[in-house]
Amino acid sequence: MSKSFDLVVIGGGPGGYIAAIRAAQLGFNVACVDEWKNDKGGPAPGGTCTNVGCIPSKALLQSSEHFEHANKHFAEHGITASDVKIDVAKMVGRKDAVVKQNNDGILYLFKKNKVSFFHGRGSFVKAADGGYEIKVAGAAEETLVGKHVILATGSNARALPGVAFDEETILSNDGALRIGATPKKLALIGSGVIGLEMGSVWRRLGADVTILEGLPTFLGAVDEQIAKEAKKAFDKQGLKIELGVKVGEVKTSKKGVSIAYTNAKGEAQTLDADKLIVSIGRVPNTIGLNAEAVGLALDERGAIVVDGDCKTNLPNVWAVGDVVRGPMLAHKAEEEGVAVAERIAGQHGHVNFNTIPWVIYTSPEIAWVGRTEQQLKADGVAYKAGTFPFLANGRARALGDTTGMVKFLADAKTDEILGVHIVGPMASELISEAVVAMEFRASAEDIARICHAHPSLSEATKEAALAVDKRTLNF
Numbered sequence: 001m002s003k004s005f006d007l008v009v010i011g012g013g014p015g016g017y018i019a020a021i022r023a024a025q026l027g028f029n030v031a032c033v034d035e036w037k038n039d040k041g042g043p044a045p046g047g048t049c050t051n052v053g054c055i056p057s058k059a060l061l062q063s064s065e066h067f068e069h070a071n072k073h074f075a076e077h078g079i080t081a082s083d084v085k086i087d088v089a090k091m092v093g094r095k096d097a098v099v100k101q102n103n104d105g106i107l108y109l110f111k112k113n114k115v116s117f118f119h120g121r122g123s124f125v126k127a128a129d130g131g132y133e134i135k136v137a138g139a140a141e142e143t144l145v146g147k148h149v150i151l152a153t154g155s156n157a158r159a160l161p162g163v164a165f166d167e168e169t170i171l172s173n174d175g176a177l178r179i180g181a182t183p184k185k186l187a188l189i190g191s192g193v194i195g196l197e198m199g200s201v202w203r204r205l206g207a208d209v210t211i212l213e214g215l216p217t218f219l220g221a222v223d224e225q226i227a228k229e230a231k232k233a234f235d236k237q238g239l240k241i242e243l244g245v246k247v248g249e250v251k252t253s254k255k256g257v258s259i260a261y262t263n264a265k266g267e268a269q270t271l272d273a274d275k276l277i278v279s280i281g282r283v284p285n286t287i288g289l290n291a292e293a294v295g296l297a298l299d300e301r302g303a304i305v306v307d308g309d310c311k312t313n314l315p316n317v318w319a320v321g322d323v324v325r326g327p328m329l330a331h332k333a334e335e336e337g338v339a340v341a342e343r344i345a346g347q348h349g350h351v352n353f354n355t356i357p358w359v360i361y362t363s364p365e366i367a368w369v370g371r372t373e374q375q376l377k378a379d380g381v382a383y384k385a386g387t388f389p390f391l392a393n394g395r396a397r398a399l400g401d402t403t404g405m406v407k408f409l410a411d412a413k414t415d416e417i418l419g420v421h422i423v424g425p426m427a428s429e430l431i432s433e434a435v436v437a438m439e440f441r442a443s444a445e446d447i448a449r450i451c452h453a454h455p456s457l458s459e460a461t462k463e464a465a466l467a468v469d470k471r472t473l474n475f
Helices: 014-025 047-052 054-077 088-112 193-204 224-237 330-344 373-378 394-399 427-439 444-449 459-467
Strands: 003-010 030-034 116-128 131-138 142-151 155-157 185-189 208-212 240-242 246-253 256-262 268-273 275-278 282-284 317-319 358-360 365-370 383-389 405-411 417-424
Touching (some): 003 131, 014 088, 014 330, 047 054, 047 088, 054 088, 054 193, 116 142, 142 330, 185 193, 193 208, 224 365, 317 330, 373 383, 373 405, 383 459, 417 459, 427 444, 427 459, 444 459
Parallel strands (some): 208 240
Antiparallel strands (some): 246 256, 358 365, 365 417, 383 405
């Protein structure tokens, strides 16, 4: 006997669980299907973000940063800490506990908002009277019928061609978060968010870390001036980053892994390491969805084809998050999930791709929103730029972290903010002011004239906004 719902959401990651909760708040009878399992086989909603992405990586980054501060920076504050050690197993255990708290929190929110949760893999069976028939393959197979369906099945790590993940020596983000002891030598392929964050964790804990990047430029999507500043900081920390490489054969053995590659000069090289983390992007997760059973359109990447409102080619079937076009970011998925739930309710859901912030949680942190200087030049946009270094910020000096800067880009005629780019302490928090300002189409002068607390890191954003018009208060 099938169970009928106004809405069935397949996928319980940031896009899926947020969509389910918002739809339930709007009065719909909602089911959410998710197959993630914890180590005991129980449900673990939250998707990649909660289980093997955003949340666990930040837990490890925080632990490793504490360790590095105790070893290298406490003395600057007059604090003596000798024989500081790291218990990696306990660190990983804390990370697992943080993940479980988030899993349990989502289940609590489902119960609170009367969302029916089904643990298992959801897939299409057929179009049915009243909507679509969905099979849930779990401990007990169930059949659901949803008038509307939201697909939020996320993404999977992209493997190197011919080099499968074994999660012991060749690691995806999943295996990278479960390393049980600090490797002596760690290799990474890809200097994106995952590569830099995971490389930073294990570098702080004592690993000799080398990152191989195929592109000739570092962080090509980031404003060039900000990327160069970040690269200088990583080089100083001892994070080895080789650009413009071409990876060849990868061999594993009892000793670890050996990577053959050609460097930017065209010279043949070999890198031997205990473990290799591959972070070369992610692919949409549509395998097993049985899209062909209902004629759901996919593109050449396997992503679900949607329009600007996240509608698929099928009536009343929607898709959000990593499985559709756009940046693979948890908060982008959340915004789309809320917007779709509201559109189903006849409201006007809103997602502005131009004001979605990006963050890399390294030290220094890197965060940005809007267009980069190189993009504005390429588009022929007349602009003004203003920068302010954290070296001149009193709060940053007190923190003992003056690396980096804030950079504002504004329209040369209207002064409207076109992009804000930050590298430095707490960039992930500071960028929110810029996002709010850009949503309201504020000018750089608007930020410059807002009172900011003193002393605070946010004064650097005020100063950068002032610098757009060659002014400064020089706090």
